[in-house]
Amino acid sequence: MARKPRIHIPGAVYHVMLRGNGGQTIFLHNDDRDAFEELVAEGVSRYDHRIHGYCWMPNHIHLAVQVGDVPLSKAMQHLAFRYTRWINKRENRIGHLFQGRFKAILVDADTYLLELVRYIHLNPVRTRLVSDPTEYRWSGHRAYLGLDRVSWLTTNWVYSQLAQDMTTAREQYARFVAAGLQEDYREDFHRGTSEGRILGDDHFVENALKQASQSSGARIKLESIISVVCAARRMDLDQVSGADRGRAGAEARALIAYLALDMDAATLTQTGKFFNRDISTLSSAVSRLRERMKLDSDLAGEIKRLANLLGINANNKA
Incomplete structure (x- = not known):
């Protein structure tokens, strides 16, 4: 239920x-x-x-x-x-x-x-x-x-x-x-x-x-975040959620998990289940992303733009 x-x-x-x-x-x-x-x-x-x-x-x-x-x-x-x-x-x-x-x-x-x-x-x-x-x-x-x-x-x-x-x-x-x-x-x-x-x-x-x-009606869904991140990173869902352990896929998953938490779309457990990833690994990746945002203005800017885009899309659908 x-x-x-x-x-x-x-x-x-x-x-x-x-x-x-x-x-x-x-x-x-x-x-x-x-x-x-x-x-x-x-x-x-x-x-x-x-x-x-x-x-x-x-x-x-x-x-x-x-x-x-x-x-x-x-x-x-x-x-x-x-x-x-x-x-x-x-x-x-x-x-x-x-x-x-x-x-x-x-x-x-x-x-x-x-x-x-x-x-x-x-x-x-x-x-x-x-x-x-x-x-x-x-x-x-x-x-x-x-x-x-x-x-x-x-x-x-x-x-x-x-x-x-x-x-x-x-x-x-x-x-x-x-x-x-x-x-x-x-x-x-x-x-x-x-x-x-x-x-x-x-x-x-x-x-x-x-x-x-x-x-x-304005609630942002995990699927919307995944779609926007995939488009921004020019990756498809298989590249992000597949068995490939490459850096690009891991970074995209961390970004999705961060945005899902930040925008109250999904918990780490829910995101981990979607990607079939261990929650502790995903949690560590999100923590590293938070630390990088403090030092990397380009990354922080990208995340802010994605959050704004998701907010606009949700309000338009509401």
Whole structure:
């Protein structure tokens, strides 16, 4: 069965969950969480989204993310890819760190933002890692109380729903969180109330699905990227996907995989399956391509032109 497409609505808030593959631990040391937060900060700057709440659990993460124009899937794929590469390099291993696709629930922020942030920040209490959320360093709770400073965490929206001045807002936030200490697992924050991906009343759901339907026509397909790259490199599909291990074919596959990731058309796993290539080999090729782009202005220019062409073609078909 085909997966449902992600619903992308600029300005919308999502509850994002990403779990370790097979329930494995994703943070082996505290330094890992520091490295992960550096990548999160980089993503906030690069993709122009806002994080209103977060919690790094030993084997999974929670985020309350408000997206900009860039789809959430692109930012999350980049974060998971970079962190997996960092862990694998340090541990001298290969393979997946995270369990497939991340889960994201589109949330009616006007109704649920406060409750969602509280729910995320109380995760360590529900799982009995701590009895007081202020004891847990790896969530946004301490920053909301003014105990820590997290430059990439946005707090003003939550504060504005509680009080006009900062001091009162923090006091109200502390009371609000304390009132939820006995709150149990909430199914709606994990599955939504409509189609397994939206949490809101009927009006909110209807509008979200309408916006998603209007924007879905412009989605770029992997096949379109392959066609454009083949034309640009003056190669046919057999040369790119065949058994030939030559440099030209490998570079074309890396370029296709990069564009597919960058334009949210396909994951590395999907591209690897299409070309019958090992994902770790393809991942390494994409990493080398990224590094070359920093030094090779001609290559960077070519990739930008191809991305623009693909965007124009998709919009014309929408």
